[in-house]
Amino acid sequence: MVNTINAQRQTFNSQGAILSAIPSTIPNQIGSDDMGPLEGRLFTKMDPATGRALCQVARSSAADVDLAVGKAKAAQPAWAATTVVKRGDILRQIALLMREHRDAIAMLVSKETGKSKKDALGETDAAIEMGFFVAGEGRRFYGQTTTSAVPNKSAMVIRQPLGVAGLIIAANTPIANVAWKAFPALLCGNAAILKAAEDTPLSAWAFGVLARQAGVPDGVYTTLHGLGKEAGAPLVEHPDVAVISFTGSCEVGRWIAETAGRRLAKVCLELGGKNPLIVCDDADLQNAVTWTLGSAFSNAGQRCAAGSRIIVFDAVYDRFRNMLVDATKKLKVGAGDTDDYGPVINEEQMTNMLGAVERAKQSGAAVLTGGERLKGDRYGDGYFMAPTIVEPVDPNDEITRSELFGPITCLYRVKDFEEAIALANDSPFGLTAAIHTQNINRAMTFIGRIQSGVAVVNGGTYGSEPHMPFGGLRQSGNGWREAGTQALDVYSDLKTVYINHNPNLT
Numbered sequence: 148m149v150n151t152i153n154a155q156r157q158t159f160n161s162q163g164a165i166l167s168a169i170p171s172t173i174p175n176q177i178g179s180d181d182m183g184p185l186e187g188r189l190f191t192k193m194d195p196a197t198g199r200a201l202c203q204v205a206r207s208s209a210a211d212v213d214l215a216v217g218k219a220k221a222a223q224p225a226w227a228a229t230t231v232v233k234r235g236d237i238l239r240q241i242a243l244l245m246r247e248h249r250d251a252i253a254m255l256v257s258k259e260t261g262k263s264k265k266d267a268l269g270e271t272d273a274a275i276e277m278g279f280f281v282a283g284e285g286r287r288f289y290g291q292t293t294t295s296a297v298p299n300k301s302a303m304v305i306r307q308p309l310g311v312a313g314l315i316i317a318a319n320t321p322i323a324n325v326a327w328k329a330f331p332a333l334l335c336g337n338a339a340i341l342k343a344a345e346d347t348p349l350s351a352w353a354f355g356v357l358a359r360q361a362g363v364p365d366g367v368y369t370t371l372h373g374l375g376k377e378a379g380a381p382l383v384e385h386p387d388v389a390v391i392s393f394t395g396s397c398e399v400g401r402w403i404a405e406t407a408g409r410r411l412a413k414v415c416l417e418l419g420g421k422n423p424l425i426v427c428d429d430a431d432l433q434n435a436v437t438w439t440l441g442s443a444f445s446n447a448g449q450r451c452a453a454g455s456r457i458i459v460f461d462a463v464y465d466r467f468r469n470m471l472v473d474a475t476k477k478l479k480v481g482a483g484d485t486d487d488y489g490p491v492i493n494e495e496q497m498t499n500m501l502g503a504v505e506r507a508k509q510s511g512a513a514v515l516t517g518g519e520r521l522k523g524d525r526y527g528d529g530y531f532m533a534p535t536i537v538e539p540v541d542p543n544d545e546i547t548r549s550e551l552f553g554p555i556t557c558l559y560r561v562k563d564f565e566e567a568i569a570l571a572n573d574s575p576f577g578l579t580a581a582i583h584t585q586n587i588n589r590a591m592t593f594i595g596r597i598q599s600g601v602a603v604v605n606g607g608t609y610g611s612e613p614h615m616p617f618g619g620l621r622q623s624g625n626g627w628r629e630a631g632t633q634a635l636d637v638y639s640d641l642k643t644v645y646i647n648h649n650p651n652l653t
Contacts, residue, residue, distance in 0.1 A: 165356055165360075166248050166251035166252060166254075166255065166353050166356065166357075167251050169201070169202055169255065169258065169349060170202065170352075171202055171203060172189065172202065172203045172204070172205070173192070173202055173203070173204045173205060173348045173349065173352050173372060174205055174352075174372075175205045175207060175211060175215070175369075175370060175371050175372060176352070176355040176356075176359075176368075176369060176370040177211075177214060177215050177218060177366075177369050177371075178218045178222075178365045178366045178369075179359070179365040182205075182211075183205055184205045184206055184207045184208065184211055184373070185207075185208065185210045185211050185214070186206075186208050186210065186211075188206040188208075189203040189204060189205065189206050190203070190204050190206045190345065190373075190374065191203060191204070192204050192259065192345075192346070192348055192349075193493065193494075194258065194259075194261065194529075195259075195260060195261035195346075195489070195490040195491065195492055195493065195529060195530045196261035196482040196489060196490050196529045197527055197528060197529050198494070198527065198528030198529055198530065199528065201258060201259065202348075202349075204345070204348045204372045204373075205371075205372040205373065206372070206373050206374065206377065206378075207371050207372055207373035207377065207378040208373070208377055208378065208381070209377075209381035211371060211373070211378065212340075212371065212378060212381040212382050212385060213381070213385070215340050215369045215371055216311055216340065216382075216385050216387050216388060217387075218365070218366035218369070219311045219338035219339075219340055219366055219367070219369060220310070220311055220338070220387050221366060222338050222364055222365060222366030222367045223308070223310055223311060223336075223337065223338035223366075223367065225364065226333075226336060226337075226338060226364060226367045227307075227308045227336035227337075229336075231285045231288045231334065231335075231336065232285050232286055233285075234285055234333065234334055234336065235281075235282045235283065235284065235285020235286065235334060236282070236285065237333075237361055237362050237363060238278060238281060238282040238285070238330055238333060238334055238361075239278070239279065239282035239283075240361035240362060241278055241330075241354075241357055241358055241361040241363070242275050242278025242279045242282060243361075244357040244360055244361055245271070245274065245275045245278060245354075245357060246275050248353075248357070249268065249271050249272065249275065250268070251353070252267075252271045252274075252322055252350065252353050253267035253268040253270075253271045254267070255322075255349040255350055255352075255353050256270060256271060256321060256322050256347075256349070256350050257482070258349065259321065259346070259347045259348065259349045259350065260318070260319075260321065260346075260347060260489070260492060261482050261489040261490040261492075261529065261530070262446065262447075262482070262488070262489045263481075263482055263483055263484045263486055263489060264484055265484040266446070266488075266489075270320050270321075270322055270323050271322055271323075273320075273323045273326075273613070274322045274323045274325065274326035274327075275326075276613050277323070277326040277327060277330055277613040277630070278326055278330050280613045280614050281330035281331050281334050281613075281634070282330070282334070284331075284334060284632060284635065285334055287632075288306060288334075288635070290303060290304045290305040290306055290641075291303060291304040295645070297647075299647060299648050299649060299650060300645060300646070300647050300648075301645070301646040301647075301648075302643070302644070302645055303643075303644045303646075304641050304642065304643055304644070305641070305642050305644060306335065306635065306639040306640070306641065306642070307336075307639060307640050307641070307642045308335050308336030308337045308638070308639060308640075309335070309337055309389040309390045309413060309638065309639065309640055310337060310338070310387070310388075310389035310390075311337065311338050311339075311340065311387055311388050311389055311390075312328075312332040312337040312338070312339045312340070312388070312389065312390045312391075312392065312638060313340050313342070313382040313383065313385070313388040313390070313391045313392070314328040314329060314332060314339055314340065314341040314342065314392050315341075315342045315375075315379050315382065315383075315391065315392070315393045315394070315395065315403075316328060316341065316342075316343065316344055316351075316394055316395075317344055317394045317395050317451075318344035318345075318346035318347040318449075318492050319446060319449040319450060319451075319492070319552070320446070320450075321343075321344060321347035321349075321350040321351065322350040322353070322354065324344075324394060325341060325343075325350060325351055325354045326354070327394075327629055327630060327634075328341070328392050328394075328629065329341060329354065329358075329368065331629070331634035331635055331637065331638050332390075332392070332638045333363070333367070333368060334635070334638075335635060335638040335639040336639070337389075337390070337638055338366060338367045338368070338369075339367070339368050339369070340369040340371060340382060340388070341354075341355075341368075341369065341370050341371070342371050342372075342373070342378055342379045342382055343370060343371070343372050345372070345373065345374055345375070346492045346493055347492075348372050351370050351372070352370060352372075354370070355368065355369075355370040375399065379399075380406075383402075383403050383406050383407055384406060384407075386410060388412065389412060389413065390412060390413040390414070390415070390637070390638065391403055391407050391412060391413070391414050391415070392414075392415040392417075392629070392637060392638075393414070393415070393416055393417070394417045394418075394451075395418065396418065396419060396550075397418045397419050397550075397575075397622045400416040400418045400624075400625075403416065404416060404625060413637075414625065415624075415625070415627040415629065415637045416624050416625040416627070417451065417617070417618055417619075417623075417624050417627075417629060418451070418576075418619075418622060418623050418624050419451055419550035419552075419576055419578070419622060419623060420450075420451045420452055420453065420455075420550060420576050420578030420579060420608075420619065420623055421455055421456060421547070421548070421549070421550055421574050421575070421576045422442070422452055422453060422454050422455060422456065422576070422578055422579045422580055422581075422599075422608040423454075423456045423457075423458050423570070423571035423574070423580050423581075423608075424438070424439055424442055424454040424456070424457050424458065424580070424581045424582075424583070424607070424608055425458045425459075425567045425568075425571060425580075425581065425582040425583065425584075425593070426439075426457065426458070426459040426460065426463065426467055426583050427460050427463075427564065427567075427582065427583060427584040427586070427589060428460040428462040428463050429584055429585045429586055429589075430463065430583035430584055430585070431583065431585070431605070432463060432466065432467050432470060433470070434583065434605065435467065435583040436467070436470050436471050436474050437474075438454075438581065438583070438605075438606055438607040439454060439457055439471055439556070439607075440471075440474055440475065440478070440487075441607050441609070442454025442556075442581070442607040442608040442609055443455065443457070443534070443554065443555075443556035444475070444478060444487065444488055444534045444554045444556075445487070445488055445609070446488060447488045447489055447490060447491050447532070447553060447554050448488075448491075448551070448552065448553045448554035448555060448556075449491060449492065449552050449553065450609050451550075451578060451623075452578060452579045452601070452608050452609035452610075452611070453552075453556075453608065453609065454556060454581065454607060454608040454609070455550070455551065455555065455556050455557065456547065456556070456557055456559060456570075456571070456574075457471075457556055457557065457558050457559065458559045458561055458567050458570055458571055459558060459559065459560060459561070460561060460562070460563065460567065461560055461561065461562050464558075464560045468515070468538070468558060471536065471558075472515050472516050472536060475516050475517070475534045475536060476516055478534050480521055480526075480531050480532075480533065480534070481525060481526075481531070482529075488534075488554065489531070490529045490530040490531045490532075491530045491531075491532060491552075491553050491554075492530070493530060494530055496530070496552065496553065497520060497530045497532055497553070499551070500532060500551050500552075500553040500555060501518075501519070501520060501532070503545060503546055503549070503551055503555070504518045504535060504537065504546070504555065506545060506546070507537055507540065507544060507545070507546040510541070510544055511539075512537050512538065512539060512540050512544070512546070512557075513537070513538060513539070514535060514536070514537055515536040515537070515538060515558075516533070516534065516535065516536050517532070517533035517534050517535030517536065517554070517555075518533065518535045518537075519532070519533055520532055520533075521533050532553055532554055532555075533554070534554045535554060535555040535556070536556055536557075536558060537555065537556070537557045537558070538557065538558040538559075538560075539558070539559075539560070540557040540558070540559065542559070542570060542573055547574075548574070548575060550576070564589055564592075568593065568596050568597065571597060572596075572597065572598045574621075575621055575622045576619065576620075576621060576622050576623045577598045577599045577600065577619045577620030577621045577622075577623050578599060578600055578601065578618075578619030578620075578623035578624070579599055579600065579601040579602075579603070579608040579609065579619070580593075580597045580599040580601070580602055580603070580608065581602075581603040581604070581605075581606055581607060581608045582597075582602075582603075582604055582605075583604075583605055584604070584605070590604045590605075598620055598621075599619060599620065600616075600617065600618045600619035600620060600623065600624070600628075601617065601619070611630065612630075613630055613631075614630070614631055614632075615630060615631050616628035616629070616630060616631040616633040616634075617629060617630045617631070
């Protein structure tokens with residue numbers, strides 16, 4: 148198998164052509180080598196739009212993790228000794244290569260997620276912008292210079308790398324998720340090992356190809372593929388991995404926090420959301436409907452920032468509901484550029500969502516539209532689910548308290564602003580939130596009282612930018628923020644420096 152992978156590597160190892168086709172087998176990228184898993188096992192990646200096999204993928208084990216960590220640990224000191232400006236220059240080169248090959252990257256994203264080429268291009272562009280932003284921070288790698296109470300003593304704070312960073316990402320926006328973690332981890336002088344989401348190996352592979360081409364030294368950046376329990380868990384448990392950054396479910400996040408915490412490793416968790424969007428009685432209802440559609444259904448609802456709880460004032464509830472249901476019924480589901488969203492990432496996720504809707508119905512809820520798997524010639528065996536709106540839903544029902552990660556949203560009727568805020572905050576999560584109102588007093592009060600990491604006025608629950616911090620409260624994360632300059636705090640540590648001098652010795 149290793150010989151097959153090396154032959155594929157040579158076949159595609161020409162500039163411009165390297166990302167233009169999907170290898171039959173996706174390898175690990177460890178050091179300068181494309182490698183099959185040491186135990187020789189593979190798993191099949193399915194195409195969400197067709198339900199058919201797309202490619203085979205390396206199924207790594209603890210042995211592969213140990214090999215990767217060893218190479219990363221050996222390579223990291225020299226990378227840390229490289230100036231941060233030079234590291235930023237190399238990261239800028241990755242971003243430039245991504246921009247040069249954006250169509251090829253977007254093709255890979257589209258194939259592995261089932262989303263349209265148009266949406267995949269938008270995601271790729273966001274990843275490129277993240278690269279340019281972080282690369283620029285190589286010339287703004289600020290510490291702090293301050294005063295001392297002692298004469299002839301200078302005081303300052305500088306950043307230092309942590310060592311080996313373990314990066315574990317989700318499948319919903321794969322190339323953006325790679326960029327979100329890899330760029331700041333590398334800028335800070337760490338060696339980084341990315342465990343790709345098993346459902347999206349192609350974009351992670353593509354990033355690894357371009358990182359090598361851009362001049363990232365051997366061993367400094369590694370891509371590992373495999374299942375969570377077999378490849379992700381050993382990365383979390385490895386004693387030489389100094390920081391774990393994870394995006395995914397609360398259940399796995401809790402295990403990571405507990406496991407890595409036993410050895411006092413640094414842990415950054417960006418977990419789920421059950422994000423409220425409040426529609427007040429003075430809202431521009433058409434604008435609110437537009438943003439609700441995007442929040443609830445774009446990317447097939449596969450966003451931690453998806454708007455899955457739509458809280459509407461009683462005075463406009465019926466009118467808003469009718470407008471939203473009518474607009475939702477007009478959405479086009481499919482993998483084409485004229486479609487509004489594509490399939491969910493795998494069959495298990497689709498089955499779980501259908502089960503949650505069925506249990507809500509058994510508890511007395513009504514499905515206003517959707518609630519079923521889409522079938523027929525247009526959809527084949529793909530994992531397409533109709534956009535789904537459910538009402539009435541109790542605040543304590545499973546469908547209210549659990550993140551479903553699909554094109555499902557729930558409507559809630561409230562009498563006024565106070566009841567809306569109370570319901571919005573009544574959640575195990577606290578990631579994003581939005582309000583639609585023309586009243587500046589309401590808007591400002593909402594910003595102050597909503598318990599979330601992101602608050603939006605007259606917009607959607609999603610749409611964060613690369614230069615802004617993103618994260619949440621409670622079960623949405625453990626307090627760290629990625630993106631923005633705040634990501635540097637995740638991947639570096641602070642060193643306090645004192646310099647004493649004697650003016651008599653000048």
